[in-house]
């Protein structure tokens with residue numbers, strides 16, 4: 001529990017406007033605050049994550065459950081929220097990073113740079129040198145110029161030796177623009193590490209468009225958790241007049257034998273999802289020894305696997321299923337199977353592929369003793 005990250009998200013975002021405080025508005029498919037939390041959750045140097053929320057947002061049930069974090073009610077001013085977060089750090093905390101939820105574009109490189117600088121100084125923060133000319137102005141007129149030498153634009157995460165910043169915050173008498181100001185008032189030396197333009201603080205309505213662009217560009221493969229799973233299943237033929245494949249009843253002179261409805265395609269896709277999640281297989285979640293699953297519709301299994309994926313924070317990228325049989329012919333039913341599978345999975349049909357092959361009359365499928373199915377599924381968490 002050596003290094004904590006405190007994400008302050010208890011402001012009301014009045015300057016940004018919108019139907020919800022800025023940290024709850026959607027950006028690239030997730031609330032701003034979730035992008036920020038994930039950036040710290042996936043950094044290997046962070047041991048504990050503390051999220052400071054407005055009490056109204058906690059009461060409204062907005063606190064996220066994934067990534068796992070300690071939820072703390074914030075205060076009226078930013079520094080009240082920071083102090084609440086500091087007080088909630090686990091015993092033994094050595095270093096702490098304090099970051100605005102409103103900066104979702106923070107990179108792993110900035111987090112690493114601040115952490116590394118803390119090995120040398122009790123405080124460190126990212127900043128960018130001012131590059132524009134600076135004026136003073138009044139009533140729409142320039143009234144003077146300001147030398148920009150030695151001026152920086154401060155960003156977060158601002159990092160500190162934990163005990164030192166806790167004591168500094170507890171002792172600080174008045175307002176403070178940021179935690180560096182509090183640290184300096186307590187006499188701490190603060191190192192400057194390079195900030196980045198992409199680490200912008202969403203403050204005004206236009207900033208959402210910029211932040212969306214930045215997050216879109218940042219979504220590189222190294223930041224996305226992609227899981228691949230495979231599934232394989234076989235059911236033998238028995239007496240009957242139809243087979244159920246990928247949720248569709250297909251007329252046939254035989255049926256498939258099984259404990260459930262023997263939907264071999266749906267079972268393979270279900271196992272591919274469980275496999276991608278490293279959560280075993282259908283048998284583990286729905287034991288064949290349990291009589292309640294006798295003759296069960298396989299969509300129960302598929303829906304369970306899809307919901308489990310969502311609960312674990314994944315979206316289903318795609319599924320691809322190959323049915324192996326000489327007969328019945330799958331082609332005429334493939335579109336209906338695709339639509340039904342997509343409906344159960346809760347995804348767009350363009351993400352579902354159902355295809356078939358014969359085995360050239362070789363083996364048990366070639367001899368029409370049964371049907372086999374193979375499936376692949378991808379899951380994505382960003």
Ligand SMILES: Nc1ccn([C@@H]2O[C@H](COP(=O)(O)OP(=O)(O)OP(=O)(O)O)[C@@H](O)[C@H]2O)c(=O)n1
Nearest residue numbers: 008009010011012013014015076077081101102
């Ligand atoms: N009482 C407060 C005020 C601010 N913050 C957080 O501090 C960060 C930086 O503050 P700012 O950008 O000023 O956010 P708001 O106070 O929400 O914005 P505004 O001033 O426009 O209302 C934000 O992530 C904000 O949620 C906080 O945790 N508690």
Ligand SMILES: C[C@](O)(CO)[C@H](O)COP(=O)(O)O
Nearest residue numbers: 078100154155156177178201
């Ligand atoms: C902490 C900060 O993000 C550093 O730039 C900034 O001071 C927050 O400013 P605000 O006045 O709360 O918008």
